[in-house]
Amino acid sequence: MSNGDIIVSLDIGTSKVRAIIGEINDGAINIIGVGTADSEGIRKGAIVDIDQTVQSIKNAVEHAERMVDIDISEVYVGIQGSHIGVQTNHGVVAVSNGDREIGEEDIERVLQAAKVVTLPPDREIINLVPKQYIVDGLEGISDPRGMIGVRLEVEATVITGAKSAVHNLVRCVDKAGLKINGVILLTLASGVMTLSKDEKANGTALVDIGGGSTTIAVYENGGISAISTLPIGGQFVTNDIAYGLRSQSDHAEKIKLKFGCANVADAAEEVKFKVTRMGSNVEKEFSQKDLASIIEPRMQEIFQLIKAEVAALGYADTVESYVLTGGSVSLPGTLTLAQEELQASVRIALPDYIGVKDPSYSSGVGMIQYVSKYMGVRGASTTTKKPVSRKGNTPASSKPRMLERIKNMFQEFI
Template sequence: MSNQDFVITLDIGSSQVRVIVAEVNADGTPHIVGVGTAKSQGMKKGAIINIDQAVQSIREAVDHAERMVGIEISEVFVGISGHHISLQPSHGVVAVSSEDREIGYHDIDRVLQASRVIALPPERAIIEVVPKQFIVDGLDDIKDPSGMVGVRLEVDAIIVTGTKTIMTNLLRCVERANLNIGGMVFLPLAVSELCLSNDEKKLGVVMVDIGGGTTTLTVYQQGHLAGTSVIPIGGEYITNDIAIGLRTQTSRAEEVKCQYGVASKEFAKTDETFKVQTIGTSRERIVTQLELAQIIEPRLEEMFQLIRQQVKVMGFSDEPAGGYVLTGGVMATRHILDVAQSQLGAAVRIAIPQNIGVKEPSYTGGVGMIHYLHQRGVFQIESGRSTHHPPRQKKQRGPSAFEKMKNWLSEFI
């Protein structure tokens, strides 16, 4: 089977590394056919602290996906996020180049490139350009100007930047795992594109991705990306509390959290029990589900309170009209929605991918990247298959954003 007919995403989290393989159908739409997971090593709070361990985790996840799908994976799209990410507004202006003044994809690429010309500190690099609106001869609030006629094309955009050192270490890990990099995807943006509706974005909404080591907040207002932030707290903190409270090993604490944990004491059972070995002794003690919930619930309440506080610190209302949309591995905890609503308000929902085989909130990042790449027409470039664009427009199309990303990546690797 040819690797060129597949698009593969790599989500390197603090607790798990996840690889998702999507087959590109004849019409250019993706179909998820395989996943690979591995315990994440060498990562802490979204940053790499041990390259060798991180490389081994990536390789294990890739091998798992290769065995499932039956292909050799050579190229991946890598998700990136973390506390080092920042956003800043920008504006680009170009003259429409065609003789008939019809705006083509080449003109859109040019104006997006023009918006990238901003003053940046030497330690930062541009990850993504997110257009807010296009302006054609003074007419604003245009989402897609292709096919329109005009003389002057402008764009209001958000520039996503990251720290070069952190990005370089991430790319080095992927390269040392014998993988080529098809491009980098700003993970919070991809997750939001998958999980949020247009109405939620217009009303104002907070997307919350609670992972193993970090919680990522993405705020939308008036339909546009308005801010992003990372709180250094996640599911690992619940596991640590359980390990301390039950005086047991962290690995065992993680097991009982996943198998017996419930988010609220109200739904815990006193007749459901399990055994844990106490550190420092050979004895095993019997613990009830209620005792476990008494440890989990206060930590979850604290996490949701920190989320509200951080939204305020970012300069937004902690009661957005569109509410909160929650995802990430921690959201698999039973009855967690009840605790979330008690702390964040009634306008809270959990977002879970609906694809067969990945119907868990922990896969939202990888599936979100597949969705994001499809929306931006990357699959037609990777697979070499037909597109929905008519031939005239395809001829006008210049290098894609991800082709330019590949050239940019050569400076780091």
């Protein structure tokens, strides 16, 4: 552990809270620990009970700690939801060095200039993503460091969120005894891991189908152009199964994961299972095809809503492909059904790391890659090499006040 930097990501979802520990060695990422806990206190991606959410966070982190025998004290936290907004902005500065060589200070100043946007009082900036730099009118520059110029400009995507949602998220993690090193848009993190350079440039919809919501991000010209969240996800499929089979919700979830199939044509009639009917001790036998006949209509609806939302965002003609991720796309037959409903090129993306080869881990692993790629060594020290126990944290009286911590966190993010 002492040879590499450690990054810990925290993905707080509607159905699960996941803590993932990544170790960076010579630029390569190794996933060395994963902790998962049932998510309580989250509804459709929004925090509705702080105490329950705090306990879920603690359970996931403790699970990850036991896996690798270290104590986690600092994390990067993912955020998403219907409150997220995207807009573009332009920043311009004069190069400050006497020899006109562009340095880190110039880049920092132009990024700060791009953050000057008019926002309603209930919103704040979460992430700022440079799309391109312009040096003395020359466009398409990805990294202007070391170039000679007089005028430096940046075109950036400004990602904003509701203050209440951000502050509630920060408060939950803080009450769990963890320090937040940064808040990262989950869709942005997933895009780093799942999308190729060509997919980001040519028009691709990255679709994260979670338990309680579905997030759609349209990538175009190398960055996010639009983002939207639909209040529907895998829990709706579970509810349909519970109603159709007259079983309890927790039992319906287990049946879905073990026998579920999103496409009736791919389901097997000979695969049978028994369900204890709610309100009685009588068991009734069903086939996988019976179960698929319940799942398929809801999954069809989800994909139809996704296609309609992309059209509503104004990208019906420009989106050439869809990349699916999230826990709810793991069901067999999902890819076939998605191709039929979306009438486009579709693939399912998942992390290529041992222990997390599942679409549900895309966001958490993506956060680790995002920090490693864009935030450098400064962001790669989310836990000490000699672990510091959360149980022995600095007393609350010596911590910065909550609002100061949030303010500093966003100022230091880029």
